[in-house]
Amino acid sequence: MLNRIKNLFRKTEDKKPYTIDFDSIFDSLTDNPITICAGADLSSMHDVMLKNINLLREEIKEECGFVLPLTTIVEDFSIQENEIQIFIHNELIEQIYVIPTETEVVNELHETLKTVIYNNIDKLFSNELAEKYVNTVQKSNNFLIWNLTSILSIVDIRTILSEILMKGKSINNINYIFEKMGEYVLAEGDYMHVGKKRNPHIISQAIAKYLYK
Numbered sequence: 001m002l003n004r005i006k007n008l009f010r011k012t013e014d015k016k017p018y019t020i021d022f023d024s025i026f027d028s029l030t031d032n033p034i035t036i037c038a039g040a041d042l043s044s045m046h047d048v049m050l051k052n053i054n055l056l057r058e059e060i061k062e063e064c065g066f067v068l069p070l071t072t073i074v075e076d077f078s079i080q081e082n083e084i085q086i087f088i089h090n091e092l093i094e095q096i097y098v099i100p101t102e103t104e105v106v107n108e109l110h111e112t113l114k115t116v117i118y119n120n121i122d123k124l125f126s127n128e129l130a131e132k133y134v135n136t137v138q139k140s141n142n143f144l145i146w147n148l149t150s151i152l153s154i155v156d157i158r159t160i161l162s163e164i165l166m167k168g169k170s171i172n173n174i175n176y177i178f179e180k181m182g183e184y185v186l187a188e189g190d191y192m193h194v195g196k197k198r199n200p201h202i203i204s205q206a207i208a209k210y211l212y213k
Contacts, residue, residue: 032070033089033124036113041081041100046073052106056114065172066165067132068117069124084109086116088123121165130158133171137178144182151185156204163208177211184210 038046050073057068079085079095084105086094094116098108117124131154138145148157160181161171171177184207 032072033126034069034071035087035090036071036073036109037076037079037083037085037087038073039079039081039083040075040077042084042098042105043075045100045102045105046075048102048106049073049109052110053113056110056117060114060117062172064165064170065174066117066121066125067129069126069129084112086113088116088120093120122162125158125162125165127154127158130154130161133157133161133174137175140175141178144178148178148181148185152181152203157181159204160208163205164211167208169211180211181207 036049038049042049053068053071060066060068076085080097082097082100084096084098085092094112096108096112098104134145134149134154134157152160161177164171164177185203
C-alpha cells in the first residue's frame, strides 16, 4: 500500500519607475520587493541596467530555480550622482559607488545585486511565489499537492523552499522537491497524525534537512 501511494506521488524627487516584465509561468506575480535607486549620473543607463537585471534573472533561474521578483529602478536626486542603492521591502540592503560608464555600471550592479539576492532569499521568497511553485506541480500531480497542503500551509512550503535555497541547493527540479516532501510525510506516518503530532514549522525544517542530507 505504501509503495502504491509513493507511486501516486510521482505522477507527474520625481522618481520615474522602470519595471521589468518577464515571460515565464510566473509572469502574473504582483510582488515587487526590490527597488534600485540610481544617482543622476546614471539616468541615461536605466535601459542597460534593466537588460542586465533580466540576464541576471535568467542566470539565477538556471543556477538554482529561484525566480527573481519584479525589480524597479528609480532615479534619485537625493543620493550621490554615481551611487546605487538596493532596497528590499523599503529596507536599504546595499549601496555602491560606480564609475558612470556602461561597463562599470553593468559589472558592479550584476555582482552586487546577485550577492544581495542570494543573501536575502528569505526576504524575497514571498507566499505568492510559493503558490506559483505549488500550482506548477499541481498540474502534473494533483494528488501530491492535495495531500501536502492538508498538512503544510503556503507559509510552510515557502519556508521549506527558501531554506533549501539558503543551503546553496537548487529547486530547479521542483517536482522532485515536492515528491521528497511527500515521501518525508509518509515516512512519519499518516497525514492527519503527522499534522497533529508536530508543529508545521518543525515539519518544514525537517523536510528541508531530509531533502539534502
